[in-house]
Amino acid sequence: MDIPIPYTSTVRPDTGLYNGKLGMWLFLASEIMLFGALFSSYVLLRAGADEGTWPHGLLNIPIGAFNTLVLITSSLTVAMSWVALKASNFQRYRRFQFVTLACAAAFLGIKAWEYSEKFSHYEVWLATPLDVAAHPELAGHAVDGQTEVYSVIGHIEGAGRGWTLNSLQESNIDSIQIHPDQFHYRVGAREQGKRSKAEKAAQKSKSAADHGDAHSALTIPVSEIKRMSALVPAHSTYFATYFTLTGLHGLHVLGGAIAFAWILWPGAKLWNSDPERYTNAVEATGLFWHFVDLVWIFLFPVLYLL
């Protein structure tokens, strides 16, 4: 019962655009301002950080790289599905969009796994530094021939979600058992890859290796703890930036996937009545999808590699 609006499916001659496409470009302009503001904040916060306070190498680079590939693949299938629609091949379009949706699900699933990995790791800042020579399990924490470490990252035995120093003191815990993580942390991409391989090999040889047994535990008295935080936004400005940016980006991926699924199933009736408009819908949503992909292509190096 709405009034028919001109140029919803046809192109206005003097602009060469249909309404939806122009609307989408405008929306993307505002999205650029949104993510632009967040990236600028990242630059400002990082440039203003005190020396040595910006963590490095705390993310899983191979996984991040794989996720980048997943998202790029989905952009490709979106483009192919649109081409299929242009060629009036609805079945082919559907097949490509299945792949797109699968990629979106894979991306979000991997991201969720990465998140939960972070949430279950703790960093403990120590009142007095530990000697690496006396604690071989800390070898992964020492960079560039450091002999002492000021903080330990790993799993804490029996730790709930979001423990802090306060919660330890309140529940009268005297000491914690932490399993320093061998795998990543404070090393560059190449080194991470090497260690990842080495760890996998080690796990294969130790067939019964459950995570707790993989590393030996380190006992730290609570009185020795200066501060403690899981790898959550409260851990550091770096992780706050990481979770805000990737979380917002993840919501965009989710939104795009829902839009595609909507067009693919409940919206498919339109293909029969107005195929041009249907194709336009896929194109406009596709523009959004490519933008979301592009944001990730900036996010990956900024957060994982730099």
Added chain:
Amino acid sequence: MSQNDLPHGHHEHHHGDGAAGGHHDLGFIRKYIFSTDHKVIGIQYAITSLVFLFIGFLLVLLMRWQLDHPGTPVPVVGGLLEALLGEAASEGKISADLYNSFGAMHGTIMIFLGVVPLVFGAFANYLVPLQIGAVDMAFPKWNMLSYYSYLIGGVIMLVSFFIPGGAAQAGWTSYPPLATIIPTDGQTYWLIAMVFLITSSLLGAINIITTVIQLRAPGMTWMRMPFFVWSQFVTAFLLLLAFPPLEAAAVMQLMDRLAGSSFYMPAGLVLSGQPASQLSGGGSPLLWQHLFWFLGHPEVYVLILPAMGIVSEVIANNTRKPLWGYRALVFSALTIGFLSMIVWAHHMYVTGMGVGISMFFQTTTTIISIPSVIILTCLLLSLWGASIRFTVPMLFAIAFLPMFGIGGLTGMPLAFGSSDLMLHDSYYVIGHFHYVVAPGTIFAIFAGVYYWFPKVTGRRMNDRLGHLHFWPSLLCMNLIFFPMMIQGFAGMSRRMSDGGATYAASNPANEGVIGALSDTVIGLNSFIMLAALGLALAQVPFIFNFFYSIWRGSPVLNDNPWQATTLEWQTPTPPPHGNFVEPMVVYRGPYDYSLRTDELDFETQNQPLEVA
């Protein structure tokens, strides 16, 4: 984006009746509540934002009472306040915390829930499609969502008054660390509500821009668009590009409040004498200010550009002349739009961000006054030699010119870092920007309401009541805001809940203090409060007139009662869903007045040129 709602978009069987307005098959709910008609949505925006404007005004009346009589129970409504807000208003007194809440919410409500939705949501929604000869907005469903997003944001803001701890207290600018550590969830409500409001204006902005670019009637070239449409077009771009950084900032402040991050919390922060040791730190309070003012300053032009557009239409119609310098107006508006994005840090001279940066921003700030002055000059020169019809809308439009002039000129001392150091955060600043927004923008809004009321309702508002509204309002506005300049020069801070009593020269604790506030300066508070009461009384005729005229006003005799040239007057009255009886074709510029010497001294835009 709009393409997602496609399956509902088939109208084959309705082709042809769109213009006739025969949509009696819509139920009440689809027609008036969940309508996609841009005019109904415009009216929804207008009514809601007028209510918010009223609420914002009531808040400031309470604040003025508190400033004049610190710590004494509010007369008449004190008991009601206590019943509604509990301990914060015990015995009907306004506590300092409550005063802070009122201050923060007065600014927030007036700007984000009152004036912007009124000038952009209501006026642009209703008039832009009509003035360019379009049947509706480009994305009617998103338009409806825009209104509901706004409404939800507004409701969240209001609800925050009644939660434990009360509404946000850190000013409408919500500077951290204060905003982050303040012990009320009101700030969280504020941030969430802002996300809804930003979404709303984003949808509105996309809609207006797409509509103007795509749906102009044949012959409606860019330079034939009424200046009002231009002003809304530029405004939409400001909303589109300046609001998202505030959304980013709000998300980060939400993270700081809810997830314990430290985007805005510096290392080594000390709270109530205790070092905040479990805070990760490393954040920057300045970051918020940059992001906030990146929106905040374009926002000023969001408030003023549509007002200039409204005033232009009213002036052209009532001077019966083409606007003086139409092209200059258009290019000035575009220049303002661009420059307004690079002046934001003139709000931050006292943050210690550095002389070099201040220098840049004071240069751009000085430059942006040039297009503003061009617009004001064009409008002033449009009056020259005209036989002016002093109708009620015209009175408001004429009053806008000097009032905005005072508002703009008093901004100059704030544009320069050296003089801003003296005046920053004083009542002078309050006086300055209220001159721009209150007797400026709000007078333009009144002009617009009186001017387009006959088109919207089919009835005119009463002239006598209009005069009774205009003259006392003009007087009281000046009596309120001019004394604030004096108080500001005397050094009165804008943020004190006791009206300056702490720093009074008459306070024994301040004996011998140089620069303490004299009794005269503090006494101005009484003067301002009385003037504010006068302003409140002056709105009574308007409110009465508004409702009375909807049902009892004298009916208009034809569709074009002001003898105007632009296309909105070429519709039936009130315009039906689909707007025009027949598709519009445009042959002329927007202001073809005084072309003929007979009593019909104008040609409408859809009037073909006579072939000589």
